[in-house]
Amino acid sequence: MSRISKIEPADWDADLRRQFHADEATELELGLMRMFAHRPAIAKGIVALGSGIKADMSLSPRLVELVRLRIAFHNQCRSCMAIRYQEAVDAGVSEELVCSLEKPMEAPDLTAAEKAALAYGDRFATDHLSINDAMFDDLRQHFTEQQLVELGVWVAFCVGFGRLGAVWDMTEELPTAYQDKSAGPVTPWSGEPVVVR
Numbered sequence: 176m177s178r179i180s181k182i183e184p185a186d187w188d189a190d191l192r193r194q195f196h197a198d199e200a201t202e203l204e205l206g207l208m209r210m211f212a213h214r215p216a217i218a219k220g221i222v223a224l225g226s227g228i229k230a231d232m233s234l235s236p237r238l239v240e241l242v243r244l245r246i247a248f249h250n251q252c253r254s255c256m257a258i259r260y261q262e263a264v265d266a267g268v269s270e271e272l273v274c275s276l277e278k279p280m281e282a283p284d285l286t287a288a289e290k291a292a293l294a295y296g297d298r299f300a301t302d303h304l305s306i307n308d309a310m311f312d313d314l315r316q317h318f319t320e321q322q323l324v325e326l327g328v329w330v331a332f333c334v335g336f337g338r339l340g341a342v343w344d345m346t347e348e349l350p351t352a353y354q355d356k357s358a359g360p361v362t363p364w365s366g367e368p369v370v371v372r
Contacts, residue, residue, distance in 0.1 A: 177345040181209035188215035194222050203348045204371045206254055207340055221336075228332060234318075234325050236266040238289055242296045242326070243333050244363040245276050249300035250337035253346050253353040256363040259370045274364040288317035292326055299330045 184197035184205065192198065195208055195218075211218035232239065240263030247255030259268065275282035279293045291313050298306050314323060346354045352366035 177210065177347065178343050179210040179213070181345075182212040183209065184212075187212045188218075191215050191218050191222070194219055199372075201371065203254075203258065203369055207336070207343065207345060210343060210345070225332070228325075228328055232325055232329075233322055234292075234329070236260075236262045237268050237272075238292055239263070239329060240266070240268045241272070241276065241279075241285070241289055242292055242330060244273060245279065245293050246296050246300050246330065246333040247337055248276065248362055249297065250334065250341050251360055252337040252340040253349055253361060254340050255333070255337050256361060257349045257353040257366060257369055259368045261370055261372055264370055270364075270368065273368075277362065277364055291317050295326065296330050296333070300334050 184192055184200075187195075187197060191208075191212060197205065197208070208218060208222075211221055240260060244256065259273075272284055275284050276293070279285055280290055282290075285293070295306070295310060295314060298310065311323070314326070318326060350367040350369065353361055
């Protein structure tokens with residue numbers, strides 16, 4: 176059971192409901208926004224931040240999704256691990272590819288750029304102070320300065336909000352494999368994902 180009570184969209188601030196497109200969203204897509212809705216100004220800011228990050232992103236949807244899922248694993252955010260975004264599925268993120276995230280540096284189906292981004296995401300999520308000039312030198316072999324900004328902001332967004340999702344423990348709408356906490360940690364490559372818009 177979620178640790179913060181949920182507000183149904185009918186009871187949200189009208190501007191937030193419009194900004195989030197709540198009337199078109201499934202229960203799973205409404206996610207944490209039902210909790211953020213307790214504080215409409217904060218909720219609208221979060222929607223604006225997420226939209227701003229994605230609005231003009233030059234990183235591929237495939238890379239963005241792979242990084243998101245790998246960070247979700249580190250965060251143990253069950254909601255994040257259970258969801259697959261349609262845009263990423265359309266860009267070739269199959270469940271076989273998601274399985275590569277178990278050992279990404281050994282995966283033959285990940286590009287060198289994807290491996291560099293995943294290594295950065297891993298470090299950011301688990302040992303951020305170990306990120307050094309050498310890691311950025313490696314990243315610069317694959318990404319422009321603008322893309323490094325995109326990647327850094329995306330990783331920070333995923334780490335922060337993924338950890339909040341894990342702490343608030345919103346798992347009620349998830350597939351059974353992601354609800355059961357008795358089995359210990361879960362992975363994005365071992366459950367039944369749900370594709371959302």
